[in-house]
Amino acid sequence: MTRLALTDLAAARGRRGLTSVCSAHPLVLRAALRLGRQTGETVLIEATCNQVNHRGGYTGMTPADFAALVRRLAAQEGLPEAQLLLGGDHLGPNPWRDRPAEEALSEAEAMVAAYVAAGFRKIHLDASMGCAGELGALDDATTARRAARLATVAERTARDSGLPAPHYVLGTEVPPPGGADHLLDTVEPTAPGAARRTIEVHREVFAEAGLQEAFARAIALVVQPGVEFGNRNVIHYDPGRAEALNALLREEPRFVFEAHSTDYQGAAPLAALVRGGYAILKVGPEVTFALRETLYALDLIASDLLPGYGERPLMMAMEREMLDAPDNWLRHYGTGTDAHLLRHYSLSDRIRYYWPAPGAQRAVDRLLMALSGQRLPMPLLRQHLPAALPLADQPLDPEALLITRVMDALHPYSAACLQDGTPTPA
Known part of the structure; x- marks a missing residue:
């Protein structure tokens, strides 16, 4: 089976995808790695800004610690190093948003540098949240300028460390991390115009900052496809409601969508998400x-x-x-x-x-x-x-x-991400 790289996602859009496993639990990590060894798929493991950062996060692990843990488990599970991909999720000022913006962004810069230096190749830039004294959600231009600032650090760190330049995920319109707190009836997909503007503003701001090469490595946009789970129920993907949003990918053929909070969707909705262009499926609480x-x-x-x-x-x-x-x-x-x-x-x-x-x-x-x-x-x-x-x-x-x-919980994701008829190894 041809193993997917991040740069393959756009060409395989609608047929193939990657499951992004967001967990630091060693048994969950073993399950993801063991399943990848069996299927031959790329294993994408991600850490979030609150979970793992240069200050330790709530796990007590720095990006280097987390990367070492995953790589050690991968070696024990017999997964080839080339089959493993590490990502950083929501990298931005969120853990320090109660501080003034400049202080929070300085911490975010140090965190991004630590992630890139530790070998994380997929970097989700998320500077959408306001800091002390700011509105809770920032406008597109401010968000993009702060994302470009973080990308500058990522580019410099990769260059100075002799590492491959990272690939970026943009956009922040996501469900609440870990699910909603109340009973849900419906979730509106991202408006196509809002998603289009996110790409356009980031393209302009990155160009103004001399980051055209970095923007050329932006592979995905985070949008809300209309999926969510609360404490007690799940809102499943409805392709019809997301049809206008999904059509945006025809205008931006080098992008795919990244879908957060796809937990508990089940096999059919997950497969439909991949067919709709959501080539990165995030899962955490379900596993x-x-x-x-x-x-x-x-x-x-x-x-x-x-x-x-x-x-x-x-x-x-x-x-x-x-x-x-x-x-x-x-x-x-x-x-x-x-x-x-x-x-x-x-x-x-x-x-x-x-x-x-x-x-x-x-x-x-x-x-x-x-x-x-x-x-x-x-x-x-x-x-x-x-x-x-x-x-x-x-x-x-x-x-x-x-x-x-845990592998049983991951199987529907694996199946959804392999829709091109490619046989899966036993």
């Missing part, structure tokens, strides 16, 4: 939801099967971690009667922020050790984890099961 779902099922199985294990100790540990440090969920879930339900089962899966906590790691390790080598009765699997029925009455490898379940 960590699959991980949590499987961990919680195993917690129930161990509670029923093993004397002395306790009554759902993993769930209890996660509840303690979230209540002790509520910043990552409180403003999204509130304190109402359903807050407990949302903490554990929301589609936005904000529990993903808590897996690195020491208490969570201890609880997961205890669960995996307790079930390692255990033979799980078929009726118990039917009750709690029907997808694992083929593993009944066999010695269990819990980690392998977790990776397989």
